[in-house]
Amino acid sequence: MSVRVLGISGSPHRHGNTETLLDAFLEGAGNAGGSVEKTILKDLDYTPCRGCNICHKEGVCIVKDDAPGLLEHILSADCLAVASPIYSMGITAELKGLIDRAQYIWARKFVLKTLYFPDSHIRRHKGIFISTAGLAWDNVFDAAFPAITAFFNTMGFEYYDNIIANDMDRYKGIRGHPTALAEARAKGEEVVRVIERLTPD
Amino acid sequence: MRRMRIKILAFAGSPRRHGNSETLLDWVLDTMQKEGDVDIDKVILVDAEVNPCRGCNACEVLNKCVQRDGMDILHDKIIDADVIILSSPIFCMGICAQAKALIDRFQVFRSRKYVLKLPIIPPERKGKRIGIFISSAGQTWEHVFNGAIPSVKCFFHVIDVRDRDIHYLMVNGVDEKGAILKHPSAQKDAELLAHTVITDIRARLAG
16 A cells, blocks of 8 residues: 655645645655645634643543544554744644644543554654745744644654755745755655555565 | 833733633732732733734735734734733643734734834833743643743744843643642742832833
8 A cells, every 4th residue: 555645734825835845745755656645724624722621531622623533634644744834933823723633632642541652653654844934043943843743742653854944035935945845855755665664565 | 290000911822711821820910910000901812813824924015914803903902011921821842822823913013123124112112011921831841831932032022022021930840720729839930020020110111
């Protein structure tokens, strides 16, 4: 079976820098034989986590909208590419909204202990963070990493790599960047091959 | 001369009403309220109808946001306040999505300040505003607030609160609702911070 690659675009902007970088990654993954899918968060209907903690007892989210379905879909992917531009030194509210809604999966793992990902599962499930930022600062992505790390951990994915490009304002967009799109395509091919090698026949 | 009243604008960012981060905020506000010369405006963010930023960048040209929602009311309050307070719990190693949406909507101030190079507040109030970030986290890790702070700094910097004028009241290891009530020093810390800030802002406004 081909490697299932799910890309999630957390940008409110369609076809902007971040989504274009995600597209390049997915194109590479597709070229390597991966079965590729993309979800646009802004087209989904979900609210942020209410912090009610009912999931700590029930193991399910009581809010019935598009978030639980997407999170279950993520659990069935082999490779998860999460993409968000940097807004105010962090990921977008749309993506943070989805990540916070994964609390019920966290609760299954750490409160109810009804869900467990063995190391072999985590090793063959790879998470990639894709991001762009207008600012040139080297530290512009730093505050995004902790939430992404927490999300991959919760969902049973190894944090495999980042595909990030800053200084978009100077390059006048991702298409003006000298290497980012080619690197994203190469990374997409690479990760599909790596997962294939880890998959038992 | 009649003493100038101090305007406090506080955002309770948590989706959970009267939980740990809002209790910390209330301790600060209650202490400030006793001072007499303060006007407090507490905004419950989940009820304030602040949508996420659309990233359209129209504010870089228009000097205002194209969205019509709760920010229409908050915009002038944000400019008028002497002390701005943001409280948010830590969810998944960052501020909650509701608070991040508010921070991202400050893009209109960022555009005004850095792109259009227009003033945010009148010159006589420059360097006088004070900011407070209040947070609670279930995790006991020392670094649990690190992912939140850079966005919080953006929030304050773009509305002309200088980096050295941002105060932080962050309490880790409080998870379940009410856990903050059992914390050994949180309430005293909150009250002390409120006194410090009120004393400071009063002197600044008089000077």
